[in-house]
Amino acid sequence: MQKHHYRVTLDAVDAEGTVLADSAPLRFVARCHDDIFAIVERSRQRGQLSADDAAAMAVGLKLFGEIALENRKDPLFSQISQDLGAFIGKLKGTR
Template sequence: MAKKGNRYRLRLELLELLRPDDKINSPIELEFGNHDNIFAIIEKMKKRDRFKTEQDSVEFAIGLKLFSEVMLKNRDNPLFEDFRPAFGELMKKIKSAK
C-alpha cells in the first residue's frame, strides 16, 4: 500500500500563562499527515525573509500547512466556501515570491 503523505508528530505545551487564573492544560500531542515536506517549506519561508523574525516564518509555515491540509480534507465543508478563492490567491502569492 502506497503512502498517502508524510507523517508528523506535534507537541503543544503551555510554557507560561499570561493570566495566572487561566486553567493549565496538559500538553497535547498529535500525529497528522501532510502531502508536503513541512521542514522543507519552513526552510524556504525562512530564506524568503518575509516576516519580522525567523520565528514568525516558522510559525506561519506550520500553521499554514496544518490549516491547508484540513481544508483540503474537508473541501466540501461550507465553512471554507467563501475563503477558498482568497486562499488560492494567497498560495499563489507565497509561491511566486522569491
C-alpha cells in the same frame, strides 16, 4: 497522493522560553501532502519574517490548508479554500 505524517507538540512557555510546569503539552498527529520541514526552511530563507514567525506561519498554513483541502466541498471550507489558494499562490510568487 502520499501523505507525510507529523506529531505536533505544543508547550506553554514563559517569555524566556521555559516550559511552564503547570501546563500539559498538547499533542496530536497531522497529515500533509507536502514536506513541512522543507517548507519551513524555504520560508525562513526568504528573510521576510523572523525564524520563529516564518516557522509558525508555514506550519499553521500547511496544517490548516490540508484540512481545508480535504474538506473543500463542505460549505464551511468552500470559500476559505479559494481564498487560501490565492494567498498561497501569492506567497509562492513573492521573493
